[in-house]
Amino acid sequence: MGKTKLTFKQILERFSYGCGDFGCNIIYTAMSAFLLFYYTDYAGVSALAVGTIMMVSRIFDGISDIIMGVIVDRTKSRFGKARPWILRMCIPFAVCGVLLFSVPASWGQTAKLVYIFVTYNLTSTVVYTAINVPYSSLNALMTQDPYERSVLSIFRNLLATAGTLIINTVTLPLVEFFGDNVSAWTKAFCVLGLLAVIAFLFTFFGTKERVKAAAHDENGQAVDVPFKEGLKALFKNKYWIMMTCMLALFFLMYSVNGGSTVYYAKDILGDRNLVSTINGIFNVVQILAMFFIAMLVKKFGKRNVFSLGLVLDIIGMLMLNFSGGAMPMIVASSIVRGIGNACGGATMWAMVSDTIDYGE
Numbered sequence: 001m002g003k004t005k006l007t008f009k010q011i012l013e014r015f016s017y018g019c020g021d022f023g024c025n026i027i028y029t030a031m032s033a034f035l036l037f038y039y040t041d042y043a044g045v046s047a048l049a050v051g052t053i054m055m056v057s058r059i060f061d062g063i064s065d066i067i068m069g070v071i072v073d074r075t076k077s078r079f080g081k082a083r084p085w086i087l088r089m090c091i092p093f094a095v096c097g098v099l100l101f102s103v104p105a106s107w108g109q110t111a112k113l114v115y116i117f118v119t120y121n122l123t124s125t126v127v128y129t130a131i132n133v134p135y136s137s138l139n140a141l142m143t144q145d146p147y148e149r150s151v152l153s154i155f156r157n158l159l160a161t162a163g164t165l166i167i168n169t170v171t172l173p174l175v176e177f178f179g180d181n182v183s184a185w186t187k188a189f190c191v192l193g194l195l196a197v198i199a200f201l202f203t204f205f206g207t208k209e210r211v212k213a214a215a216h217d218e219n220g221q222a223v224d225v226p227f228k229e230g231l232k233a234l235f236k237n238k239y240w241i242m243m244t245c246m247l248a249l250f251f252l253m254y255s256v257n258g259g260s261t262v263y264y265a266k267d268i269l270g271d272r273n274l275v276s277t278i279n280g281i282f283n284v285v286q287i288l289a290m291f292f293i294a295m296l297v298k299k300f301g302k303r304n305v306f307s308l309g310l311v312l313d314i315i316g317m318l319m320l321n322f323s324g325g326a327m328p329m330i331v332a333s334s335i336v337r338g339i340g341n342a343c344g345g346a347t348m349w350a351m352v353s354d355t356i357d358y359g360e
Contacts, residue, residue: 016206018159020135023199025163027097037262043103060125068133080209085134090200094193096123101185140353141209149350157345158290165283237359285338293346302347309343
């Protein structure tokens, strides 16, 4: 990637890279914001039972992430290591999104829970991992320039937020358009799944892997690091451990906030459609703030911008907690959290890539 004049090709590649998280967030945000609501209010399944399934699935998901990381590292193709998986998994990813919101209404409770367990793990543990792990690796495979990685991460978070905004804004109106019943959710996610596939195709065709393995054998072939040796080295990387812990907390906050907003709007504010207003303000502010992140990173560094984002997220969540249902305070909370998420989301993946360089 050039460091002088910015060309249209560079801008297009950055946009194409960001489209990957746009596609991921169409299903990820739906799982965070609406899936539990769909299971309890439309499919008629116990929230406790579903919550238990989701909690257990997180354990499986952690294991599958490691396995997929090894698979990507050992992938050899003319398209690179990460891009082939984006092409292979984009359609299965969209199909799984539809299956999540297709619980058979006529089945009994036990049969429904079995269906939920299978489809949730298929989506979260297998297919989402198989497309998101390669996508998360793509940043480091495209360039070794730390600043360019920061810019790519900004585009990633910008497009991810756009995907989140679309889901939060159009999901409930789309469900109502299709009849506001169980099958309406299936039809809605057929539309949204197609949109995700298109976004992933932009990423596959619009990006290029340039970074090659540093170690080669006498025949010029890349040398694979043994899994046990790689794992041992990973846990000696103190900065990777720090970022892993921070990202775990960051996504815990994101999931809890996302999953509870629709209930907050419906049960506390008395209108479930207010979820579009609350999340819409949050997402629009986040998108606008993204345009200033590159300037802040250049002046203050990724770590400081990321830390500022976490502080603002905490303040915004406290404002929401003590708002008492007052809309002005809720709007102010969305603005503060939007700026915080822009700072945190736009820098965290670039920092993860930096920890990989440090470990190497």
